[in-house]
Amino acid sequence: MDRKxxxxxxxxYLKDPIVINNILSAIKPTGSKVLEIGPGNGALTFGLxxxxxxxxxxxxxxxxxxxxxxxxxxxxxIIHHDFLSWKPLTSNMFEIIVGNLPYNISSQILLRIxxxxxxxxxxxxxxxxxxxxxIASSPGSRNWSKLSVKCSLYYQSEILFEVPPECxxxxxxxMSVFMRMVKKEPLLSSKDAKNFFKFIDLSFQYKRKTLINxxxxxxxxxxxxxxxxxxQRPEEVSVEQYVxxxxxxxx
Numbered sequence: 001m002d003r004k005x006x007x008x009x010x011x012x013y014l015k016d017p018i019v020i021n022n023i024l025s026a027i028k029p030t031g032s033k034v035l036e037i038g039p040g041n042g043a044l045t046f047g048l049x050x051x052x053x054x055x056x057x058x059x060x061x062x063x064x065x066x067x068x069x070x071x072x073x074x075x076x077x078i079i080h081h082d083f084l085s086w087k088p089l090t091s092n093m094f095e096i097i098v099g100n101l102p103y104n105i106s107s108q109i110l111l112r113i114x115x116x117x118x119x120x121x122x123x124x125x126x127x128x129x130x131x132x133x134x135i136a137s138s139p140g141s142r143n144w145s146k147l148s149v150k151c152s153l154y155y156q157s158e159i160l161f162e163v164p165p166e167c168x169x170x171x172x173x174x175m176s177v178f179m180r181m182v183k184k185e186p187l188l189s190s191k192d193a194k195n196f197f198k199f200i201d202l203s204f205q206y207k208r209k210t211l212i213n214x215x216x217x218x219x220x221x222x223x224x225x226x227x228x229x230x231x232q233r234p235e236e237v238s239v240e241q242y243v244x245x246x247x248x249x250x251x
Contacts, residue, residue, distance in 0.1 A: 014043040014100060014126075016167035023178055024048065026160055027098060027124050035120070037083050037099035037109065042067055044098065049076045055094070057083050084108055091117035100126040103172070107131065107147060111197075114154055116190060123155070123181040132159050132177045139238040146204040150197055152239040153188060155181040187243045199246045204234045211237060219249050 014020055024047040027034070034052040039045040040063055048054050055077040058064050064080045071078075079086070084105065088094075097120045101109050106127055113123060127135075136157040137143035151157060159179045165171035188196055205214050211232050212224050227248055237245075 012100070012168040012170050012172050013040045014163075014167060015169045016163075019163055019167045019178075020044065020047065022161065023124070023126075024051075026178065026180065027052075027096065032095040032121075033093065034096045034098055035094040037097065037101065039063065039067060040100070042070065044100070045071070045076070048098065052096070055079065057081055057086060059083070084112060088117050092119060094118070095121045097123045098125070103128045103131075103174070110135070110147075111150065114150065115193065119154065119183065119190075121183050124178070125181070126163060126176055126178050128172075129162065129175040129177045132157075132179045135181075136179065139241075140236055142235070144235040145207075146200045146234075149200050149204075149239050149242055151181065153193065153196070153243070154183060154186055156184050157181045187239060188246075192246075195250070196243070196246050199250075200242060203237075203242065207234055209233075215249075223249065 014023075020043055023044060027048070030051040032052050034048055034054050036045060036048060036054060036056045039056040039058055040060075045054070045056060045067065049071070054075075056067065057079045058067070059080075059082045061080060064078060067076075067078055097113055097118065099109070106125070110123075110125070112118065113120065125132075131147070134143045134145050134148050135151045136159050137145075137148050157179060158181075159177045161178055163176040163178055165173070165175070167176075202218055203211055203214055210230065211228055211234050212221070212230055214234065215224050215228075227245055
């Protein structure tokens with residue numbers, strides 16, 4: 001086992017058959033066009049291809065070769081590429097995206113999925129528990145963050161179950177969870193989303209400051225004060241309120 005390479009790619013492979021079965025049972029509806037990010041040695045892949053039309057994208061050439069040697073290539077498309085720089089042939093090719101995501105780049109992967117050409121109907125991901133709690137949190141909680149707001153713009157997220165370190169071949173030092181993200185009615189058009197994300201970054205730039213103090217570096221303080229409670233903090237504002245505030249300030 002090349003631990004140096006495994007650490008570089010953030011590879012912790014699932015080995016617990018009960019957890020694997022629970023994950024496969026949670027991924028619905030069957031018959032969907034599924035993209036699996038980072039299949040590794042195929043812990044989920046072999047089960048996924050029995051129920052779905054499957055495409056896998058993998059950065060590690062050794063894993064690519066393993067999958068090709070153990071799967072009929074006619075039943076699954078295997079792509080050797082880094083997901084963060086890969087572009088599918090057409091938009092919205094995949095109804096579901098699945099992944100045991102490398103923890104060091106999981107937020108980058110999730111943020112990329114929020115935009116076209118991806119935006120699946122649902123996502124099912126293994127994530128660090130702390131990150132998943134931020135994504136699935138609500139306004140007013142200590143976990144509500146800029147990542148929470150961005151994901152909530154398009155998706156309703158839910159933690160399905162915990163996955164302890166013992167379920168992996170190399171035990172991570174943190175607790176993992178498996179979560180579901182289901183697409184909801186968009187609160188903002190795709191063409192405005194990137195500017196909205198910049199607005200959210202600005203809103204959360206100093207979490208200990210009030211929202212007014214964060215925004216007044218970019219907007220008129222008098223305009224902001226007409227729209228926001230002067231004591232309101234970034235973590236107290238819902239995604240719907242952020243969208244309305246963004247629209248009003250960007251007029």
